[in-house]
Structures are given as C-alpha cells and as structure tokens.
Amino acid sequence: MKARHLLAVLPLLWSVSPSAAIELSPMESLGKALFFDPSLSNPPGQSCASCHDPATGWTSPDAGANAGGGVLHGVIHTRFGNRKPPTVAYAGYTPLMHRAGDMAGMGNGTGMGNGGMGPGSGMGSGGMGPGSGMGPGTGMGNMTPDTLVGGLFWDGRASGWSLGDPLAEQARGPFLNPLEQANPNAKHVCLSVMRTGTAVDFEKVWGPGSVDCMKDVDGTYERIARSIAAYERSGEVTAFTSKFDTFWNNSVGKMPPVPMINMMNWTRFKGRGLDDMELKGLMIFNTKGKCSTCHMLQPMNGSPAPLFTDFRYHNLGIPKNPLNPFYDMPRQWNPKGNQWVDQGLGEFLAKTQGMTSGDGADRDYRSLAAANTGRHRTPTLRNVDKRSSPDFVKAYGHNAYFKSLQEIVHFYNLRDVLPLCDSPNPPVDAMGGATCFPAAEVADNVNRTDLGNLGLTPQEGMALIQFMKTLTDL
Numbered sequence: 001m002k003a004r005h006l007l008a009v010l011p012l013l014w015s016v017s018p019s020a021a022i023e024l025s026p027m028e029s030l031g032k033a034l035f036f037d038p039s040l041s042n043p044p045g046q047s048c049a050s051c052h053d054p055a056t057g058w059t060s061p062d063a064g065a066n067a068g069g070g071v072l073h074g075v076i077h078t079r080f081g082n083r084k085p086p087t088v089a090y091a092g093y094t095p096l097m098h099r100a101g102d103m104a105g106m107g108n109g110t111g112m113g114n115g116g117m118g119p120g121s122g123m124g125s126g127g128m129g130p131g132s133g134m135g136p137g138t139g140m141g142n143m144t145p146d147t148l149v150g151g152l153f154w155d156g157r158a159s160g161w162s163l164g165d166p167l168a169e170q171a172r173g174p175f176l177n178p179l180e181q182a183n184p185n186a187k188h189v190c191l192s193v194m195r196t197g198t199a200v201d202f203e204k205v206w207g208p209g210s211v212d213c214m215k216d217v218d219g220t221y222e223r224i225a226r227s228i229a230a231y232e233r234s235g236e237v238t239a240f241t242s243k244f245d246t247f248w249n250n251s252v253g254k255m256p257p258v259p260m261i262n263m264m265n266w267t268r269f270k271g272r273g274l275d276d277m278e279l280k281g282l283m284i285f286n287t288k289g290k291c292s293t294c295h296m297l298q299p300m301n302g303s304p305a306p307l308f309t310d311f312r313y314h315n316l317g318i319p320k321n322p323l324n325p326f327y328d329m330p331r332q333w334n335p336k337g338n339q340w341v342d343q344g345l346g347e348f349l350a351k352t353q354g355m356t357s358g359d360g361a362d363r364d365y366r367s368l369a370a371a372n373t374g375r376h377r378t379p380t381l382r383n384v385d386k387r388s389s390p391d392f393v394k395a396y397g398h399n400a401y402f403k404s405l406q407e408i409v410h411f412y413n414l415r416d417v418l419p420l421c422d423s424p425n426p427p428v429d430a431m432g433g434a435t436c437f438p439a440a441e442v443a444d445n446v447n448r449t450d451l452g453n454l455g456l457t458p459q460e461g462m463a464l465i466q467f468m469k470t471l472t473d474l
C-alpha cells in the first residue's frame with residue numbers, strides 16, 4: 001500500500017521540477033550541445049562547462065583551485081588564465097559597454113528596455129519594474145556621464161561593440177584562447193563542429209549551408225557564438241527559480257515594494273516566502289550594509305526580477321592573491337612575472353584607440369582609463385552560494401582572494417577599521433575573522449564611501465549571508 005502511494009506521488013514531483021519543465025528552443029538546444037562539447041578544444045577534453053559548471057552556479061567546479069589561486073588551467077594543463085571564472089547565468093542582460101551619458105550607444109540586441117538607465121539620471125524615473133522606486137541606501141550613487149556601464153568579463157573587454165551583443169561576443173573568445181580551449185583558429189573550431197553530430201542541428205536552426213568552414217568561417221563562427229549565447233540566456237541557465245524569486249513573485253502588487261524594505265517596515269514582508277532571518281538579511285542588504293547600492297535590488301534591462309548588479313565597475317580594494325598561478329606563467333603570456341598587477345577596466349580602456357561600435361559610435365575611451373584603473377564589474381549575486389556539496393569551497397572576488405561569504409562580508413564590514421598587514425594570510429580572531437588586511441592590489445580609485453566600515457554586528461553579518469543563500473536557483 002505504502003509503496004503504491006509513493007509511486008503515485010513520484011511522477012508528480014518530477015513533473016513540477018523546473019529542469020524538467022524547461023523546453024529549449026532549437027537554437028538553445030544547439031547552444032547547449034556546443035557548450036557541453038569537450039571535443040571543441042585542442043586537444044579535445046575541455047568544454048565551456050569545464051569552467052562553468054551548473055552544479056556550482058555555472059562557475060568553477062574545482063574546489064581545490066578555489067581554495068588556492070582560484071584560476072583554472074586550460075585544456076593544456078600547465079597553462080593558466082589570470083582570473084576566476086564568473087557565472088555565465090544572467091550575463092545575457094548585460095548591455096554593451098557605454099558611457100552613462102551616451103544613450104546613442106545603447107544599440108539593438110542588448111536587451112536594454114526603454115527607460116532603463118536614463119543619461120546620468122540615476123535610477124529614478126520609469127522602467128524599473130513593478131512598483132519599485134528607491135529603497136533607502138539604494139540608487140545609482142555617484143553616477144556621472146563618464147561612468148562606464150556594461151560589457152562582459154571582469155574588466156569589460158567583451159564590450160559588445162563588434163557583434164552588438166556582449167554575450168555572443170564573449171563566446172567567440174574561449175575556443176581560441178591559448179590559455180583555455182586553445183584552438184589555433186576559428187576554422188579549426190568550425191571543422192570540429194562539422195565532425196560532431198551538431199552539424200545537422202546547426203543546419204536545421206540556421207538553414208542549409210550555414211556551416212561552411214571553407215567559404216564562410218567567420219559567419220559560421222559567429223553563428224556558433226550566437227547559439228551558445230541563446231543557451232546561456234535560456235531558462236535552463238538563467239532560471240529565476242530561487243527562493244528569493246518566489247518571494248519577489250509573491251510581492252508583486254503588494255505594498256511596500258521589495259526595493260523599499262528597511263528597518264521600520266521589514267516585518268510587513270513576512271509571509272511572502274522568506275523567513276525572519278532572511279528578511280532581516282535583505283533589510284540590512286538594502287540599508288546599513290549598502291549592498292544594494294551596487295548589487296541592485298531592481299529589475300534591469302527587462303529582467304523579470306533583480307539581477308543584483310549595476311553593470312558598473314568598482315575597486316573594492318581587494319588585496320592581491322599571491323597564489324594566483326598566473327604569476328608563474330611564461331613571459332609570452334605574463335611578461336611582468338610576479339610584478340603583474342590586475343588593472344581591471346583601466347587596462348582595457350587604455351587600448352580603445354580607434355575603436356567604434358557597429359552603429360559607428362566612437363568608443364575611444366582612453367581618457368577614462370586612469371579613473372578606472374583597478375575597477376572590476378559588479379558580479380550578480382545570484383547563485384553565489386550554489387555548491388555541489390556542503391563542504392565544497394567557493395572563492396569570491398575576481399582573483400578568488402576570499403574563500404567564503406563570511407570572509408568577504410568581514411572585509412566589507414571592517415576593511416578600513418582593522419590595521420593593514422603584510423601577510424597574505426592574516427591571523428584570525430576567535431570567530432575566524434581576519435584581524436588585519438593586506439593593502440589593496442591597486443591603490444587608485446578604491447571606493448571608500450560605500451564599504452569598509454559598516455558597523456555590522458556578527459548577527460547582522462550572519463543574516464546577510466542567510467539572505468544571499470536564498471539566491472540559489474533550484
């Protein structure tokens with residue numbers, strides 16, 4: 001009797017699980033096949049998923065690497081890049097890199113809705129999703145016409161200017177990067193795609209003759225990239241199925257709206273899907289913690305719910321990670337050896353001489369390089385705690401300096417309160433928190449207004465972390 005009962009229930013559970021509910025379009029399915037195909041590296045063995053694993057929130061599956069330098073080796077195992085892989089989920093909402101004062105640059109294909117981000121206007125008027133408005137402590141503070149917004153990679157160099165879509169533009173990179181999938185050229189990737197069964201699906205999606213590695217390598221390669229981007233944007237990757245999303249959906253049309261949560265009103269949000277501790281964490285996130293200043297609590301660019309990023313660049317003053325294996329890479333890839341400094345966005349901008357985008361707009365941003373040295377793009381916090389097992393180590397920050405959410409919250413809270421120290425591994429206090437911090441890797445442009453001395457109690461820090469755990473997709 002009991003067994004029969006179970007059997008009757010099981011299929012029901014299966015049918016409501018979101019992964020079973022996702023139906024991919026033909027183009028998304030093609031992109032998926034390409035994303036997971038280890039034969040598209042040279043030698044074969046490394047796919048996009050090798051560094052962007054669904055089980056860890058589409059980022060590094062290697063806890064050992066996370067515990068150290070945080071950087072993953074390429075298909076050639078002695079070769080390393082220089083930064084931690086960010087998640088590919090939700091990246092599809094990122095606009096082309098543009099000056100905030102330049103609406104002309106917003107172009108097509110970016111998914112940028114009208115009224116999303118008015119020129120230098122802050123986030124006030126229109127476009128910010130259902131009944132939002134500004135909560136205390138939120139808003140695009142310090143936005144000037146010269147503030148740079150958008151682009152992918154930690155330093156924004158997948159600007160979107162050539163393809164009109166940063167995500168598709170990014171997908172052209174890893175196959176040819178000698179430190180990643182190491183194919184010698186696009187033709188090689190094209191021929192590998194032809195050898196796999198995907199070539200048939202390819203023609204179904206893109207039409208007869210759409211895989212042509214002789215006469216149209218560039219076109220084929222672009223279609224490969226656009227298919228991968230379509231998969232990364234699909235509901236299987238960009239899922240919006242977290243506990244927070246349930247809370248968000250339950251809040252639609254109710255007062256007060258979520259971006260207004262504060263110390264006075266937070267109990268009015270009870271019963272919408274978050275427990276008291278999580279709600280307190282969200283309240284701190286939006287007030288005393290100042291987190292939502294950059295990890296925005298509003299939908300952006302047509303997203304159905306917040307993405308927890310402002311698509312902007314900041315220098316948080318994160319120390320260097322001496323365990324980064326890139327320091328030991330041959331001169332060919334790292335001419336500066338252990339003197340290498342990650343300059344972030346500033347370094348990319350310094351190379352923009354003569355650059356334009358598809359609409360012909362001038363993208364020479366060299367004059368903005370100095371003001372952007374040391375800045376990296378605000379990552380989404382969605383899936384920030386997603387891990388394959390409870391003891392799996394995740395690393396945080398572009399250089400994987402932090403090894404837990406506790407460590408990074410401790411830094412936000414006390415960076416400017418604790419003394420400076422030389423050791424990359426500072427001594428810890430009774431609660432396991434660092435007692436001092438090494439200096440910022442890049443001293444220029446460190447943000448001293450929104451972080452460093454937040455005055456959070458240990459309970460408030462814990463609540464913040466509990467809240468971030470609600471951002472894990474099912």
Ligand code: HEC
Nearest residue numbers: 047048051073074083084085086088152153154171174180
């Ligand atoms: C060897 C590991 C590795 C492989 C293989 C790899 N990536 Fe990445 N990926 C990274 C790293 C590291 C970064 C960040 C680099 C940086 O910012 O300088 C990154 C960045 C990205 C980003 C940008 C995310 C953001 O928020 O800026 C996307 C999207 C992405 N990868 C997709 C892919 C796709 C698609 C493939 C396969 C074609 C792929 N990756 C293969 C390591 C890898």
Ligand code: HEC
Nearest residue numbers: 289290291293294314376377378379396397398412447450
């Ligand atoms: C001034 C803007 C700003 C504020 C305020 C801010 N963040 Fe961030 N956050 C960033 C940027 C930029 C990064 C990436 C920095 C880097 O790696 O150099 C980041 C990284 C993170 C990461 C690591 C994510 C990853 O995938 O590596 C976490 C977690 C995080 N922030 C949580 C918070 C919390 C919690 C607060 C509030 C206490 C907060 N942030 C406040 C801009 C901000």
